[in-house]
Each structure stands twice: as structure tokens, then as C-alpha cells.
Amino acid sequence: MNWEVIFREESLALYGxxxxxxxxxxxxxxxxxxxxxxxxxxxLTGRSKVxxxxxxxxxxxxxxxxxxxxxxxxxxxxxxxxxxxxRWDTVWPWTYFKDAFFCALLAFSLxxxxxxxxxxxxxxxxxxxxxxxxxxxxxxxxxxxxLRIVLPSALRxxxxxxxxxxxxxxxSTSLASAVPAMLDLTAAASRIYSDFYLPFEAYLFAxxxxxxxxxxxxxxxxxxxxxxxxxxxxxxx
Amino acid sequence: xxAYYASILYGALLTVxxxxxxxxxxxxxxxxxxxxxxxxxxPLVALATGYTTIIRGIPELVxxxxxxxxxxxxxxxxxxxxxxxxxxxxNPFTAGVLTLGFIYGAYMTETFRGAILAIPRGQFxxxxxxxxxxxxxxxxxxxxxxxxHAVPGFTNNWLVLIKATALVSLIxxxxxxxxxxxxxxATRSPFAFFLFTASLFLIYTWVSLTLLRKLHGRYxxxxxxxxx
Numbered sequence: 458m459n460w461e462v463i464f465r466e467e468s469l470a471l472y473g474x475x476x477x478x479x480x481x482x483x484x485x486x487x488x489x490x491x492x493x494x495x496x497x498x499x500x501l502t503g504r505s506k507v508x509x510x511x512x513x514x515x516x517x518x519x520x521x522x523x524x525x526x527x528x529x530x531x532x533x534x535x536x537x538x539x540x541x542x543x544r545w546d547t548v549w550p551w552t553y554f555k556d557a558f559f560c561a562l563l564a565f566s567l568x569x570x571x572x573x574x575x576x577x578x579x580x581x582x583x584x585x586x587x588x589x590x591x592x593x594x595x596x597x598x599x600x601x602x603x604l605r606i607v608l609p610s611a612l613r614x615x616x617x618x619x620x621x622x623x624x625x626x627x628x629s630t631s632l633a634s635a636v637p638a639m640l641d642l643t644a645a646a647s648r649i650y651s652d653f654y655l656p657f658e659a660y661l662f663a664x665x666x667x668x669x670x671x672x673x674x675x676x677x678x679x680x681x682x683x684x685x686x687x688x689x690x691x692x693x694x
Numbered sequence: 695x696x697a698y699y700a701s702i703l704y705g706a707l708l709t710v711x712x713x714x715x716x717x718x719x720x721x722x723x724x725x726x727x728x729x730x731x732x733x734x735x736x737p738l739v740a741l742a743t744g745y746t747t748i749i750r751g752i753p754e755l756v757x758x759x760x761x762x763x764x765x766x767x768x769x770x771x772x773x774x775x776x777x778x779x780x781x782x783x784x785n786p787f788t789a790g791v792l793t794l795g796f797i798y799g800a801y802m803t804e805t806f807r808g809a810i811l812a813i814p815r816g817q818f819x820x821x822x823x824x825x826x827x828x829x830x831x832x833x834x835x836x837x838x839x840x841x842x843h844a845v846p847g848f849t850n851n852w853l854v855l856i857k858a859t860a861l862v863s864l865i866x867x868x869x870x871x872x873x874x875x876x877x878x879x880a881t882r883s884p885f886a887f888f889l890f891t892a893s894l895f896l897i898y899t900w901v902s903l904t905l906l907r908k909l910h911g912r913y914x915x916x917x918x919x920x921x922x
Contacts, residue, residue, distance in 0.1 A: 521853075521899040522892040523860035526871060530892070533878060534885040628753035635864060643756055656763030664752045664760060671751035 462653050463662050475645030476666060478558075482630045482641065486562055487623065490569035497574035499603075502581045512574065519571030525632055527568055532560040532636050557638035565633075569626050576618045580611035613685045620678035624671055631667075642666060698877035699890060705870035706894050712790050712859045712869060717852065719795025724802025731807050742803060749800035754858050757797060762789040762865045790862035798855045805847035809840040842917060845910040852906070853899050860895075870894060 462468060497515070500508040519527070535541055535554060544551040553559040584607050592606045634644035646663035650656045683690075730742035749757070766784040773780050813836065821831045863872035874891040878884030 518892075518896065521896040523857040523871065523895060525860040525863070526874075526888055526892050526895065529871075529875065529878075529884070530888045533875075534888050537882065537884055624751075628755075631753035631755040632861075634755070643753065643759070646756070647759070650759075650763060656767060657760070660756055660760040660764055664756050667753055667756060668748065668751040 458658060459653075459655055460658055462655060463649070463658050468649055471640075471645045471649060472642065472662065472666065475640055475642040475663075478633070478640055479627075479630050479642040480670075482558070482561060482565060482633055483623075483627055486565035486569055486630075487626060489562070489566035490573060490626075493566065493570035494573035494577055497570060498577035498581060501574060501578040516571045516575050519568055520575070524564070524568050524629055525635060528561060528564040528632055528635060531564045532557065535560075557636050561630075561633045561636055561639055565626065565629065568629070569622065572622055572625075573615075573619065576615050576622065577611060580614045581607055583614070584610055614689075616678070616682050616685060620675065620682070623678070624674055627667070627670055627674060695881065698873075698881065698887065702870050702873045702877065702887065702891060702894070705868060705873040706898075708787075708867065708869040709856075709859050709871075709894075710898070712787065712794070712862055712867070713856050715791040716794035716798065716855060716859070719791060720798035720802045720851075720855070723795065723799025724806045727799060727803030728806035728810060731803065732810060746800040746803050749797055754794070754797050755861050755864065758789065758793045758861055758865055761793045761796075762786065765789065786862060786865045786867035789865060790859070790867050794855060794858055794862070797858075798851055801851045801854075802848070805844055805851060806840065808847065809842075809844035810836060812843040813839045838913070842910065842913040845906060845913065849903065849906045849910075852902060856899055856902065857895065 497512045500512045501516075503509065541551055541554055545554050546552070588606055588610070589602065592602045597605065630641060631643040633639040633641040634647060640648070642663050646659045650659040653659070727742045727745060730738040731746075733739065762784060766782070766789075769782050769784065773782060817835055817839070818831065821835045826834065859869060860871040863869055863875065866872070870891050874887040875884075878887045881887075
């Protein structure tokens with residue numbers, strides 16, 4: 458074991474840079490994916506059969522195929538369609554497809570949106586029928602009912618499953634290292650491995666950092682669950 | 695072009711092989727882990743808890759790279775110390791199967807533990823009263839009943855495992871993701887090849903889901919469900 462190289466300033470800086478990219482990818486894909494998931498969940502539970510089918514097919518494909526292939530599809534696949542190639546030098550939204558970070562972000566956001574949408578839709582469907590009836594008895598419109606009764610309750614009940622999804626997403630961001638231009642935590646470890654031929658130390662150190670991040674995330678979600686799901690906790694007296 | 699598609703189809707066989715072999719390893723580890731966690735023996739419980747906590751906290755890809763690159767160096771280092779002059783290469787298939795099996799063994803441990811806990815205690819007491827030994831009790835009482843409780847969680851783990859086999863392409867196993875990437879590099883039409891591979895994965899997951907639903911139905915025969 459040769460840990461000296463790992464704890465050298467340059468190596469630590471490389472790990473730090475990778476960690477920042479990983480956390481940046483995680484937070485931005487959760488933000489974008491979260492907004493998409495909310496919209497998709499509303500479509501899945503809405504009245505329109507057409508929208509239900511379309512979003513249902515989307516989540517089926519996203520949840521049935523490996524994330525690595527989704528990343529390849531966006532990074533290599535889309536970027537080489539002629540239609541996009543003729544536009545990505547000049548026309549505005551398509552210029553982003555030249556950027557590796559954007560491609561990874563897009564793939565991760567679409568992926569987490571698919572999983573989260575199904576969780577949220579499940580929670581919305583499971584909303585207590587009595588709560589909905591009494592809201593209707595108060596004369597709330599569909600929109601008011603959604604905003605005041607269903608969503609506040611469904612979002613809270615999704616929290617435990619969502620914390621799993623967030624940890625899974627943290628682990629999934631390691632796939633960004635499969636895209637050549639990205640330097641995330643895993644890619645940083647790979648670079649140190651190839652520079653010094655120390656695979657064990659390089660990857661073990663990255664694994665320890667991931668483990669710490671996982672525990673931190675769990676540490677954030679546990680109190681949140683206790684706070685937001687207090688009304689569902691067993692009575693103590 | 696057609697030859698590339700044929701090679702990807704051939705790679706699909708390897709994907710199926712890796713996933714089934716890894717499943718076998720993970721089920722064995724899962725049963726051992728669940729047994730250890732429920733044994734009440736402190737060191738065993740601590741060991742199994744450490745295993746599931748650490749493994750589930752690290753990305754699959756990092757563990758795979760650690761085993762594949764780190765493991766082969768470690769083993770050869772040991773062989774060197776033994777002074778026999780022998781060398782051993784961990785091939786990507788073995789590394790992939792062992793790592794995936796090791797990782798999903800942790801998830802299976804939790805699934806099986808929950809399933810065993812869902813069996814009423816009285817069943818075990820009755821079996822003990824009939825004079826059954828631990829093995830008999832497992833085969834006749836625990837296993838048939840835990841299947842029903844374990845299948846939903848098992849199905850999730852299996853679907854995630856299938857998708858995780860794509861990662862083995864990153865350590866050089868020539869399964870379908872690897873071949874699709876090569877084909878796209880050679881022909882410059884990546885979109886078609888990745889789409890083809892994605893649909894093969896979709897078929898695989900869909901077939902598994904259908905079969906496991908049947909299995910769940912089979913093992914739920916005679917189980918009472920509350921009328922809502």
C-alpha cells in the first residue's frame with residue numbers, strides 16, 4: 458500500500474475537483490429531474506388517457522434500459538444525428554450538445570425524472586379518499602384540491618423512497634466518467650490510477666468519499682422525514 | 695451493418711450469462727447475509743450489517759474498478775509473496791460476476807431478511823416441536839413461504855442487476871453494450887446501435903417481469919388477501 462501519493466496535494470486537488478463535479482451533477486440533475494418528475498406525475502394521474510400513455514411509455518423505457526446506454530445515446534447518439542450536427546455550431550439550444558457536462562446532465566435528469574415520476578404518481582394515487590372527499594365537500598376546485606390537499610401530502614409520503622433515489626443518483630453520477638471529457642470523482646480516481654498505477658488506493662479513496670457522501674445524504678433525509686412525516690408516526694404517550 | 699447487429703445479438707447471450715451467474719452469487723450471499731443478520735450472534739450480525747451498509751453506500755462502477763484493477767494486482771502480489779512464480783489474471787467476466795454478485799448480495803440480504811421476518815414466529819415453533827432440524831426447517835417451512843414475501847423486492851433487485859451488467863462493458867467484457875459502442879465507432883451511426891441494444895435490454899427486463907409475476911402468483915396460492 459502506498460498512500461503517500463494519494464495524500465499529495467495535487468492528488469487531493471484532483472479528487473476535490475472531481476467531487477465538486479459529482480456534487481454539481483447530482484444537485485443540478487436532481488433539480489431539473491424533480492421539476493420534470495412533478496409534471497410527469499401529474500400527467501400520469503391526470504384525466505387525459507393520451508398523456509398517461511405517453512408518460513407511461515416514457516417511464517417504461519427509462520426504467521427498463523441501463524443508464525449507461527442512455528448516457529451513450531445522448532452523448533454519442535444524438536450528437537451524431539445530422540439534424541443536430543448542422544445546428545450545434547450556431548442554433549441556440551443545440552449548441553449545448555457539444556458540452557459533455559450538459560449531455561451528462563440531460564441523461565441523468567431524464568433518468569431520475571422517470572423513476573421519481575412513478576414514485577410520486579404512486580403517492581398521489583394512494584392519497585386517502587376521505588381527504589379528497591372532504592376537500593370536494595368544501596367546494597375546492599380540482600386545482601385547489603391538488604395544490605392544498607393532494608400534493609402536500611403526496612410529496613411528504615414520497616420522501617422515504619425519494620431519499621433512496623437520491624443515493625442511487627449519487628452513485629449513478631459515477632457513470633459520467635464513461636464520457637471522456639468529464640472529470641467526476643470516479644474519473645479522478647481513474648486518472649490517479651493510470652498516473653501512478655495504484656488502482657487499489659486510488660479507487661478505495663474514491664469509494665470512501667462516496668461512502669461519506671452517502672451517509673451525509675442519509676443524515677439530511679432522516680430529520681426531514683421525521684419532521685415532514687411526524688403526522689404519520691406511531692403515537693407515543 | 696447486419697454483421698454488427700448479429701454480433702450485438704451474440705453479445706446479448708453474454709449479458710444473460712453474466713446476469714444469471716451474478717444472480718446466483720447474490721442469492722447465495724443474500725441467504726447467508728440474512729441468516730447472519732437474524733442469527734442473533736453479535737459478531738455475525740455486525741459483519742453482515744457492515745457488509746450491507748458499506749456495499750450499498752458505494753457506486754457499483756467504483757467497486758467494479760476496484761475489484762478488477764485492484765483485485766488482480768492484489769492477487770498477483772500475494773502469489774509473488776508465495777514464491778511460486780505463478781500469475782493470475784482476473785478476466786472481465788469473473789470480475790463482473792463476482793462484483794455484481796457481491797453488490798447485489800447486499801441488497802438481497804435486506805430483501806430476504808424482511809421476507810423471513812414476515813413469516814409468523816409460530817411456524818418455526820411448530821416446526822421445532824415436530825423435531826425438524828435447521829436445514830429441514832429452512833427447506834420445508836422458511837423457503838416456500840419466504841418466496842411470496844421476497845418476490846417483489848427480488849424483482850426490483852433483479853431488474854437493477856440486469857441494467858448494471860452494462861457497466862461490465864467498462865472493464866472490457868464484450869457484452870452487448872461494449873459491442874454496440876464498437877459498432878458505432880466503426881460505422882458512425884451510434885444512434886441505431888444504441889437504440890437496438892436498449893430495446894434488447896427492454897425485452898430482457900420485460901420478459902423477466904412477466905415471469906416473476908407468474909412466480910409470485912404461483913407462490914401466493916392459498917394466501918388470503920383482505921377485501922378492500
